[in-house]
Amino acid sequence: MMGQIVVGIDGSRDSEAALFWAAKEARLRGDRLVILYAVHTPVTAVPFGGASVLPPTAELKTYGENLLEVATSLVTTEDAPLEVATELVVQPPVPALLAASRTADLVVVGSRGLGAVGAAFLGSVSTRVASRAACPTIVIRPDAAEYRTTGPIVVGIDGPQSDAAFRFAVEEAQRRGTTVDAVHTYWLPVVAMPIEGTNITGTSETYARRTAEEHMDEFMARNQHVVPAQVKVTTQVLLNDSADALSQLSETAALVVVGSRGRGAFRGMLLGSVSQRLLHRANGPVAVVHNGDAADEPTDAERAQP
Template identity: 45%
Template sequence: MTTEQSKPIVVGVDGSPDSGIALDWAVAEAKLRGAPLYAVYGLWMPIAAAPFGGAAVLPPSDELRAYATEVLDAARQRAKDAAPDLDVDTFLVLRPPAQALLDVAKDAGLVVAGTRGLGTIGALVLGSVSGRVAAHATCPAVVVPPHEGPGDGTIVVGVDGSPLGDAALRFALTEARLRAARVVAVGAFRMRGHTTAPEERETEELVTAAVQRARTATGSTAEVSVVVTPGYPADVIVEAAADASLVVVGSRGRGDVRSMLLGSTSRAVLHQAARPVAVVHG
């Protein structure tokens, strides 16, 4: 029977340095989970059929198909060099890049993208693709920016007491078990007066209660530190995660409109963080 942890890790590649960084992160994660790795290249060639008119889609040229195949072959070899026993499969999908990733990741455990791609026709333009994947994925989505080293081993998670914040905390605790890592549960608050005491106490109680709910749900015994700081949530999370190995946020928080796919905090963390960010939808 397939468990959540053994479901495939799906990663977008296009031959760019950023997609190589995302691939390396995905390989390491798949190895930790004992899960297969799926490398995806989305190849799509829309053109304007008439000036100011609708778009048409051309079949990709032999040259573009050959390049995409070369990238996927190189991705497979790079993954195998890093993890010889890893089960690796590749997918050349004739869909827009974000949709290609989302289609392959429908039943995945995790989908991974870099922050930027080559920016050419048919390539994974990951500046836009990563945002769409993070917003629309049915599984947790990880956006991997260029970063130095594996970090200090901690997993920093934003906590606000919302259902999706709780889902992010459960994900962080599960990842901590895989990595034997410490979790830092971060809460932010705004001062209502001249002292931080009431708001700080309320937020600390909220975060502590959320940690207990997540422990009960996951059975995790990971070490958890609670950090409560005044400020805007995204700023507080990004600052706490400056050296983290992974940042985790829920896709929306308590103050976001339910119809929003990504809330203001998760979107800001994705834009600002210098470490890998996991967006959890529930």
């Protein structure tokens, strides 16, 4: 049965990079590519009342139809056949993409859209979709959007919440005929008052590394059954910040995969700090994968917001 990859576009350079990446992934998988454009208008205040969303104008709908037509032509070639469908959705982008994620195998978005303010902030659409989509989300930065079939699939490991991310990494490695590099990082505990004449730093580092290695061994023992014989998995335990380590490895990776939240995050609300920082810094595409299988319902505010 043919799968489905959904890519959200808005006419920005970021979404163009996401479009081309999604098309290549769809060809590799033999999936249908669905190009989605959400038509929406800003919230307007009603005198002496609440807020409401005006219906899109005919010009906005025409713009969306033209954008989808151009996008289709960009990824459709006789030399590389691809089944393409388009969707013009009268809805803000976040709820539109969350709804599409329920039946998709993958959602692909650019890191920033037309509404982003400069390069300092990650687009709110990409972060909100990545944190709550029902399927894995790929976030593409236009300056690091190369589609690679070589290089390992790097996956960040942070306990049981990384199980789904690891399975996804293994599947992607099998498709590309490459390896998986599972990475777990640790940090040294802060020692407020070292005791004179003792090697507290050395002792704490030895303990921290041993603990981290035990966590990695436990993780691999629990997940070894999902690794087919043709996929080689290597492991790394690094003394480093997780986002920094994964960002460095992304320079030569085919893809970096992380879970949606790490330790300490509130479930269902935000991307974990590692995932969010990595989306800013990565030198290649990043996949955000949830352990759950259902998207959160959009809030009333999100239904109204762009």
